[in-house]
Amino acid sequence: MLRQIDPDVVAAFPITPSTEVPQYFSQFVANGQVRTEFVAVESEHSAMSACIGAEAAGARTMTATSSQGLALMWEMLYIAASMRLPIVMTTVNRALSAPINIHNDHSDAMGARDSGWVQIYNENNQEAYDSLIMAIRVAEHADVQLPVMICYDGFITSHSVENIMLLEDDLVKSFVGEYKPQYSLLDKEHPVSMGMFDLPAFYFEHKRQQAEAIKNAKQVLIDVQNEFAKISGRQYGLFEEYKLDDADIAIVIANSTAGTAKDTVDMLREQGVKAGLLKIRLFRPFPADEIVKALSHVKAVAVMDKAEGFSAAGGPIFVDVRSAMYGKADGIKVINYIYGLGGRDVGVYDVKRVYDHLQTIADSGQIDNLYNYLGIRE
Amino acid sequence: MSEIKKIEEVNEDISWRDITPGGIAPWAGGAEAFTTGDWRTMRPVLIEDKCTGCLLCWPTCPDTSIMPTDDGKIKYDYDHCKGCGICVETDRS
Numbered sequence: 257m258l259r260q261i262d263p264d265v266v267a268a269f270p271i272t273p274s275t276e277v278p279q280y281f282s283q284f285v286a287n288g289q290v291r292t293e294f295v296a297v298e299s300e301h302s303a304m305s306a307c308i309g310a311e312a313a314g315a316r317t318m319t320a321t322s323s324q325g326l327a328l329m330w331e332m333l334y335i336a337a338s339m340r341l342p343i344v345m346t347t348v349n350r351a352l353s354a355p356i357n358i359h360n361d362h363s364d365a366m367g368a369r370d371s372g373w374v375q376i377y378n379e380n381n382q383e384a385y386d387s388l389i390m391a392i393r394v395a396e397h398a399d400v401q402l403p404v405m406i407c408y409d410g411f412i413t414s415h416s417v418e419n420i421m422l423l424e425d426d427l428v429k430s431f432v433g434e435y436k437p438q439y440s441l442l443d444k445e446h447p448v449s450m451g452m453f454d455l456p457a458f459y460f461e462h463k464r465q466q467a468e469a470i471k472n473a474k475q476v477l478i479d480v481q482n483e484f485a486k487i488s489g490r491q492y493g494l495f496e497e498y499k500l501d502d503a504d505i506a507i508v509i510a511n512s513t514a515g516t517a518k519d520t521v522d523m524l525r526e527q528g529v530k531a532g533l534l535k536i537r538l539f540r541p542f543p544a545d546e547i548v549k550a551l552s553h554v555k556a557v558a559v560m561d562k563a564e565g566f567s568a569a570g571g572p573i574f575v576d577v578r579s580a581m582y583g584k585a586d587g588i589k590v591i592n593y594i595y596g597l598g599g600r601d602v603g604v605y606d607v608k609r610v611y612d613h614l615q616t617i618a619d620s621g622q623i624d625n626l627y628n629y630l631g632i633r634e
Numbered sequence: 635m636s637e638i639k640k641i642e643e644v645n646e647d648i649s650w651r652d653i654t655p656g657g658i659a660p661w662a663g664g665a666e667a668f669t670t671g672d673w674r675t676m677r678p679v680l681i682e683d684k685c686t687g688c689l690l691c692w693p694t695c696p697d698t699s700i701m702p703t704d705d706g707k708i709k710y711d712y713d714h715c716k717g718c719g720i721c722v723e724t725d726r727s
Binding site: 338339340341401439446447448449450451452454457458460461462464465466468469 | 646648649650651653655656657658659660661662664
């Protein structure tokens with residue numbers, strides 16, 4: 257997909273499990289299949305710094321990272337967003353140290369959720385491919401002008417071999433179009449200064465404007481997804497509802513385990529249990545009203561977080577979902593499950609335990625445990 | 635994105651809707667519109683009799699606050715000079 261987009265600049269540093277993204281892409285560069293300037297840097301902090309410089313210069317810029325690499329980018333993530341530079345990055349989700357662990361959870365991207373990047377979570381390779389193409393259009397849209405992070409699960413998705421439908425190269429190129437930034441450092445006819453110093457009289461206004469930009473990303477994503485459906489036949493929403501419209505109990509979940517959970521839903525439906533699922537796609541900005549509406553008819557919901565969050569008051573998705581429901585969907589029982597940290601396998605029957613718990617809560621009307629750890633050894 | 639504002643329009647009354655995105659300053663030489671030297675604690679003073687007009691101080695000033703004059707010497711732009719003292723260190727006379 258990077259080859260098809262053919263960005264002007266890719267600056268990246270290898271880190272498991274995102275390494276294959278720049279690795280394969282650098283082969284395309286070496287083979288002359290793209291005209292991209294590939295910048296091999298000495299760290300992820302440098303990778304994001306190089307991306308910021310390139311994007312500020314007016315180049316369409318992309319990168320990839322995981323885990324500690326994303327953590328090392330932290331300072332520059334905020335700068336990319338605040339300078340309104342539409343960089344697109346694949347974030348191949350992996351646990352954070354310590355203890356060191358190369359396997360999948362969402363602690364890396366969840367930690368960056370307040371950095372001002374648009375975040376889109378993806379269940380499988382097809383969705384990640386499609387989202388990355390759409391991300392260019394969302395990021396560069398005049399109403400947004402913000403960086404976009406395309407998140408998918410390390411190894412589970414990144415290293416799985418599955419059949420996907422590719423679009424023709426020409427179709428992708430015409431869909432993403434040519435990048436025409438309003439401001440760029442190389443536009444000598446219109447000289448600009450970027451990365452300016454702001455005193456208290458201006459900083460607040462810039463943050464308010466940035467907040468408006470990420471709010472706009474929701475409608476822009478809807479429009480881009482509708483347009484993408486016309487060329488691909490694949491229609492995406494802000495989130496995906498799976499057998500949710502008549503469900504009594506539901507889980508909210510992001511990325512690959514949503515696929516596993518759909519199998520659980522199918523199994524429970526065969527047993528006559530009205531189970532449903534809401535899969536998070538757009539997480540930043542958070543489509544609060546739409547999610548509340550989609551869940552408004554259920555009796556009990558479990559929000560699944562593949563990141564601890566260490567707030568002692570629930571994981572990050574739980575906090576957002578429950579906060580969104582407060583005052584708008586009162587009476588629905590909402591619980592939190594932390595699951596799969598550090599790549600702990602979560603199967604169909606593990607997810608079934610969550611639905612069993614929800615059924616007990618729905619029947620009794622009482623929440624026994626608000627915060628739960630799926631499959632932890634007590 | 636919003637249209638490019640004139641530099642005079644970006645003042646402390648500007649709304650968040652109109653301020654330049656990401657703090658971009660789309661004007662060359664925009665520093666002229668802002669007095670940034672007002673927090674200076676020390677200031678360079680030219681001793682006319684000693685200045686030879688060598689201009690060694692001129693390229694070292696981080697704020698381009700040393701301005702050559704027609705009489706072959708210099709004057710200071712106190713609106714932008716931060717009083718860093720680099721020009722004093724450079725001076726040979």
